[in-house]
Amino acid sequence: MAKTVLVINSGSSSIKYQLVDLESGEGLASGLVEKIGEPIDGHYKHEYNGEKHELEEPIHDHEQGLKRVLGFFEEYGPKLSDAGIVAVGHRVVQGGSLFPKPALVTDKTINQVKDLAVLAPLHNGPEAKGAEVMRALLPDVPQIFVFDSSFFFQLPKAASTYALNKEIADQYHIRRYGAHGTSHEFISSVVPEVIGKPAEGLKQIVLHIGNGASASAEISGKPVETSMGLTPLEGLVMGGRTGDIDPAVVFHLIRNAHMNVDELDALFNKRSGMMGMTGFGDLREVHRLVAEGNEDAKLALDVYVHRIVSYIGNYTYQMGGCDVITFTAGVGENDDIVRKMVCDKLAPFGVKLDEEKNATRSKEPRVISTPDSSVVIAVIPTNEELAIARKSAAIAEAGEDTYGNKFAK
Ligand SMILES: Nc1ncnc2c1ncn2[C@@H]1O[C@H](COP(=O)(O)OP(=O)(O)O)[C@@H](O)[C@H]1O
Ligand SMILES: CC(=O)OP(=O)(O)O
Numbered sequence: 073m074a075k076t077v078l079v080i081n082s083g084s085s086s087i088k089y090q091l092v093d094l095e096s097g098e099g100l101a102s103g104l105v106e107k108i109g110e111p112i113d114g115h116y117k118h119e120y121n122g123e124k125h126e127l128e129e130p131i132h133d134h135e136q137g138l139k140r141v142l143g144f145f146e147e148y149g150p151k152l153s154d155a156g157i158v159a160v161g162h163r164v165v166q167g168g169s170l171f172p173k174p175a176l177v178t179d180k181t182i183n184q185v186k187d188l189a190v191l192a193p194l195h196n197g198p199e200a201k202g203a204e205v206m207r208a209l210l211p212d213v214p215q216i217f218v219f220d221s222s223f224f225f226q227l228p229k230a231a232s233t234y235a236l237n238k239e240i241a242d243q244y245h246i247r248r249y250g251a252h253g254t255s256h257e258f259i260s261s262v263v264p265e266v267i268g269k270p271a272e273g274l275k276q277i278v279l280h281i282g283n284g285a286s287a288s289a290e291i292s293g294k295p296v297e298t299s300m301g302l303t304p305l306e307g308l309v310m311g312g313r314t315g316d317i318d319p320a321v322v323f324h325l326i327r328n329a330h331m332n333v334d335e336l337d338a339l340f341n342k343r344s345g346m347m348g349m350t351g352f353g354d355l356r357e358v359h360r361l362v363a364e365g366n367e368d369a370k371l372a373l374d375v376y377v378h379r380i381v382s383y384i385g386n387y388t389y390q391m392g393g394c395d396v397i398t399f400t401a402g403v404g405e406n407d408d409i410v411r412k413m414v415c416d417k418l419a420p421f422g423v424k425l426d427e428e429k430n431a432t433r434s435k436e437p438r439v440i441s442t443p444d445s446s447v448v449i450a451v452i453p454t455n456e457e458l459a460i461a462r463k464s465a466a467i468a469e470a471g472e473d474t475y476g477n478k479f480a481k
């Protein structure tokens with residue numbers, strides 16, 4: 073039987089899962105739970121054996137979503153107990169200073185992941201819960217945590233350090249950890265082949281824009297900047313998150329609106345961004361409102377694009393140039409309007425979009441700029457699941473991680 077890895081990728085608004093065939097890298101079964109926590113119906117899709125099963129219902133949280141997914145495996149197959157699973161890989165957003173590498177799931181690492189939830193409030197909790205649920209279901213299979221933040225462990229100090237009082241920063245481990253690293257690493261590693269340029273010396277910007285959104289810059293495949301910081305709140309405008317904002321807004325709201333910490337956390341992480349400006353976190357809904365002439369939605373979209381362009385300018389100058397910009401994740405892969413709005417703003421610098429290629433829907437990695445564009449513009453579907461599967465399989469095979477945790481049946 074084929075050796076497989078089951079990967080659970082919990083995002084802030086979604087769960088993606090894939091049963092990855094290790095030899096071919098293909099997903100033998102896969103699925104998606106989306107619009108978790110939105111005021112509209114959520115959506116499930118489970119694919120196996122050429123059949124697609126879908127369901128719409130409100131999805132309050134990740135636990136409800138994951139339990140429904142386990143039901144799909146039981147009902148529509150493949151049965152997990154009989155699927156050749158050699159490891160279960162769990163995406164975790166925040167590994168902080170503790171996890172520069174993947175780790176085996178143990179009682180201890182589950183608790184560490186939960187403790188780090190203060191640094192990724194929308195993610196680490198559901199991700200730890202997912203590991204607990206799967207460990208109970210498949211106790212004989214090694215489970216592995218793969219951290220978004222690990223790739224950015226190597227950021228230059230000038231990019232990872234806040235200009236905060238050093239004593240306080242050191243005492244409370246306050247630095248820029250970044251997130252979406254598995255995706256930024258995967259994308260930046262395949263870009264040279266997709267655009268037909270050598271990796272050595274290549275200056276890249278990767279725009280991972282989904283519900284959570286972040287930008288990164290790489291030179292020769294090594295990260296030199298990223299937009300998420302201590303937590304995944306910093307940086308680009310997101311589905312429900314502010315991204316960059318003057319921290320004095322916090323003082324202002326404490327003093328004048330008498331908000332407490334939890335209220336502010338929810339305001340900045342869930343009730344802001346596109347959701348806060350338009351009532352919807354999903355860009356598809358925002359475009360619908362724009363088409364109806366909704367002025368708030370139009371402004372929100374302009375703010376969204378403005379921020380992306382600011383980061384492109386910033387990173388281009390930090391790197392001393394930029395050879396290629398790649399769009400990925402839910403918005404980056406599917407939203408030709410956002411891609412066009414961004415590229416139009418770069419036109420004075422010689423960026424030329426091939427409008428037909430941009431508007432063509434495809435699941436294939438592709439270049440969407442013209443041959444004479446000053447910067448190559450690419451769209452590459454991210455595959456966090458494949459990257460997580462490979463990292464997980466390596467640890468399962470070794471039977472231990474780099475922290476000395478061993479898998480005991
Ligand atoms: N066809 C589409 N057109 C425009 N935006 C889309 C489309 N499909 C998905 N999206 C956007 O992608 C987002 C989800 O991206 P995804 O990367 O799956 O998010 P996350 O992993 O952060 O939960 C949705 O909220 C929506 O804004
Ligand atoms: C870190 C983060 O925001 O992840 P996601 O985009 O999957 O919510």
Ligand SMILES: [Mg+2]
Pocket residue numbers: 083084282284401
């Ligand atoms: Mg995601």
